[in-house]
Amino acid sequence: MNLSMRWLKEFVDIEMPPREFSEAMTMSGSKVEGYEIEAENTKNVVVGKVLSIEKHPDADKLVVCRIDIGEGEPVQIVTGAKNLTVGDYIPVAKDNSVLPNGVKIKKGKLRGVPSNGMLCSLSELGLTAHDFPYAIEDGIFVLGDDCDKTLGKDIREAIGLNDTKVEFEITSNRPDCFSVIGLAREAAATFNKELKLHKPVVKAGNGDCTGMLDVKIENPELCKIYSARIVKNVRVKPSPRWLRERLRAMGVRPINNIVDITNYVMLEYGQPMHAFDLRFIDEGKIRVRLAKNGEKITTLDGVERTLTDKNLVIADANKPVAIAGVMGGEYSGIMDDTTTIVFESATFKGSSVRITAKSQGMRTDASSRYEKGLDPNACLPALERACELVELLDAGDVMDGILMDKQYEEGNHTIKFEPEWTNKFLATNLSREEMIDILHKVECKVEGDTITVPTFRPDLECKADIAEEIARFYGYNVIDSTAISGGAQGKFTERQKFDKTISAAMLALGFNEIMTYSFISPKYYNKILMPENHPLRNSVVISNPLGEDTSIMRTTALPSMMEILSKNYNNRNSNVALFEIAREYIPTTPDELPIEKNVLVAGVYGDDADFFTLKGAVERVLEKTCVKNWDIYASENEFGYHPGRCAVLEINGKRLGVMGEIHPDAAKNYDIDTKVYCFTLDVDLMFENAQLEKTFIPLPKYPAVSRDLAVICDEDIPVLTLEKEIAKAAGKLLEEVKLFDVYQGKQIEAGKKSVAFNIVMRSAEATLTEEQINSVMKKSIEALASIGATLR
Structure with a gap:
């Protein structure tokens, strides 16, 4: 919302620099985005009078003018304008002057004749014919009687091009501030000044309009009040300069006196208005009603629009003549031969106007105000103000009487x-x-x-x-700063701390955190090679998606990670490691919300990336979050992953996650021409099984004993299975079992492998005896033998 400071001073006596005004208004709650002084950069452009016009001696299209600028000797200026006559008052850009567009003017010679400046057109002053309707757009601006013609006067003051515009950011809960009066109220309260409001006075006395128009609201839930007054003998002409200046400063283009009055009142009171040509209202009836499905109207912008039964319209006996609160119909506007008009002032339900404006693809100054909710008590004062301006501008003869239908009860x-x-x-x-x-x-x-x-x-x-x-x-x-009172203090929940631990661990491992959208395209499932009949293809479908690419809620976060890895790869980032604590949405029944599952998804590629890089990251995260006793198994049929280079993690019989190398075909679908490794962990299951309570364990009093054990077993037996058998057999005396060698070669039978462990034993009660040590080793060997692993 732009505010003319000149207009504001009509209501509040404020004399201060615009910066000081803006800062104070912002501090009181009316945020100022910025301010602009009209033609602020214009310098040395003054009012001059043409004393003589002579033909240029060496150019047929140029003339030499002598101009009086109130500084003693006249100045000589060469111009090609054809609309000048002796005695005209015109804007003169002197030597070393600057125009509003930043162009600098200096004296020089044109075809050998000295020229000491330039005569200015409207466009060179940043104006149009709407600002001065009597001026010629493609010629020199000849000042009219509405300008100050004092010779040598700064042109900005002479033509009123010196207002200050302040731009406010108005919040949607303050519809009253979408008006000069509303901001004047704020300014008066801010600076402790008297607010001077004007009560409109209409003389009328040009006949009674009762019976000329029948007004009725058929949908009172959507329209609280509809009021109208009739003006006859309309005289359409340009508005006076003071009104055009105010409209221009507020960012509205002047049209003619009737249209300008409706815009003026809208800006002053915040109450949108419309003027109908009475000729085009069939049978003299105005009905505020919902449109019929398929009903059509051609609006003022020349577009034919099809209406629905959710669109509120202003109609006559046979057809809609305006879309309520949005825009008038094609034949409702003011024309050159208009003689009798109806001024309309009404209040419509904000949500109704918003729905209509959106469905019709129209957003106007009127709809932007109506949709925020307007004060119905402002309708009649605004209507009276419009009629007062009609009389002030001699734009017509106001008839007696107000035509109104009111469907609300006044009360504060x-x-x-x-x-x-x-x-x-x-x-x-x-x-x-x-x-x-x-x-x-x-x-x-x-x-x-x-x-x-x-x-x-x-x-x-x-x-x-x-x-x-x-x-x-x-x-x-x-207002003094004070500490928050009360005993409650903000702190992280255990779950929040758990998630932060995960993020910290991943960052420490060199991964970068990303954030992706939870809605994806169904095509993403094909890109990660998900089988057609896989249950995860059953996704929550968004009822109002932005497009197909964001039409469903993801059931797996893997495609989102692959999309980001693909973008990095195709932007030539050679080494990338990313992670996200993402959310997956698993549908339940049509009547229930989906299960929202939190997962840690990570992806890595580059020179040093391999399966064991990924495995190390998984082990580190599970260690930092105190998740223990998890199992890992090789897997051959995980979608999106390379068969034989993939593993599934479990804990207490539940699936904890999956990790491995992405299938080459899936990587190719994402235009990645290198090996990619990803893992996904169920964060909710991790939190459920995390041993968050810290327990104190004293330093050992007695020494540890270590023994090496090497066995030969089938190559498809996982090392983890061997470790579990050793741990089960060793019992409480086992402190650690660590793999230190896996060998396959000439000395080992084909299809077999040699696996070597270091077994560390310790007792918390006494130094271990040789008998205890040998017993542990014997039980471990026997346990390994039971699954086909023999002592090497």
Whole structure:
């Protein structure tokens, strides 16, 4: 929302630099995005008068002008303009002048004749014919009677091109601030100034309009009030300069006096308005109703639109003439031969306008205001203001009477006044009188313990809102900082700490964390070679997806990881290690929400990456999170993974995760021409089996004894199986069993392998005897023999 400071001063006496104004307004809650002084960079452009025009001696298309700029001797300027006559007042860019677009003008010679500046057109001053309708766009701007023609006067002051525009970011809960009056209220409260509001006065007296138009609201739940007044003998012409200036400063293009009045009132009051040509309202009936399915209307922008029964329209006896709150119909606008118009001022339900504007692909200044919810009590004052301006601009003859259908009961919202609670809430020590004084500034009435809220402030709903009003005008910067009261202190939950431990471990291993979307394309399952009948293809389908690529919720995070690895590979990142604590969505029944499963997914490729890089990362993460007693098995049929180079992890009989080399065909689907390794771990299952309680174990008092044990077994027996048999046989005396050699060669039978372990034993009660040591070794050898492993 742009605000003209010149317009604002009509309501509040404010004289200060725009920066100071902007900072103060921002601190009081009306955020300023920036400000701009019109033609701020323009220098040395003044008003001049043409004294003589002579033909250029060496150029048929040029003339030599003598210009009086109020500085003694006239200046000579050469120009090619054809619209000048002696006595015209024009903008003169002197030597060393700067135009609004940054162009610098210096004296020189044109075809041998000295020229000491330049005569300016509208466009060279950053203006158009909408700003000065009487001017010629492709010629020199000849100043009219609405300009100050004092010779030598700065052109910005002479033509009113010196306003300051302040841009506000208005939040959706403050529809009242989408108006000059709304921001004037905020400024008056901020600077403790008197707010000067004008009550419109309409003389009328040009006949009674009663009976000329029948107004009726057929859907009162969508329209609270519809009011109208009729103006006859309309005289369409350009608006005066002061009105055009204000519209321009607010970012609105002037059109003609009638259209400009509707825009002016919308900007001043925040109440959108529309003017209908009475000729095109069939049978003199106005009906506010829902459209019929398939009903059509051609709007003012020339587009034919098909309506539905969810679109509210303004209709006559036979057809829609406007889309309520959005845009008028093609024949509802003001034309050159319009003689009688109907000014409309109404309030429509915000959600209805928003649905209609979105469904029709239209967003207008009117709809952006209506959809936030407007004050129905502003309709009649805005209507009166429009008619007052009609009389002020001599744009027509206002008839007596207001045509209206009102479908709401007037009444103000009240809130209990609790000064003690407010002080406690804000950590302030304000008196009751100080609070009342602030509330009066924002036009809230306080009687006893009751606050009556004005209808233009729908955002004030409870005592916390009242506390906010007090805080922002008392000054956030003068409220002392205090510690949070109460015994509760924010801290991480055990699960949050667990997830942070995982992230810290992965970062320490050299992995980089990523974040991916949970919604994916169904095609991703094909890229990771998921079988057609796999249960994970049953995904939650998004009812309103942005597109096919984001149409389902993922049941596996592997494709998301592969997408990011692919982007890095194709951007020539040669060594990459990534991880994410992602969420997978497993459907249950159509009537229930899916199971949300948290997983740790990681991917790596590069010069030093292999299966054991991945295995080491898995072991480190499980160690740091205190997840123990997990098993790992080779797997041949995991989708997306290379058969024989993949392993499944389990804990207490439940699947903990999978890790291994990505299948070459899957890698090719992602345009990755190198080996890729990934793993996925079930974080929820990890947390469920984590031994989070720390127990103290004293340093050992007695020495440890180690023995080496080498066995020969079938090559397909996992080392982990051998380790488990040793651990089960050794019992409590076993402290550690560590693999240190695997050998296959000439000395070993084909299909066999030699596996060597270092077994560490210790007792917490006494030094181990030779008998105890030999007993452990014997039991271990026998246990290994039971699964086909013989002593080497």
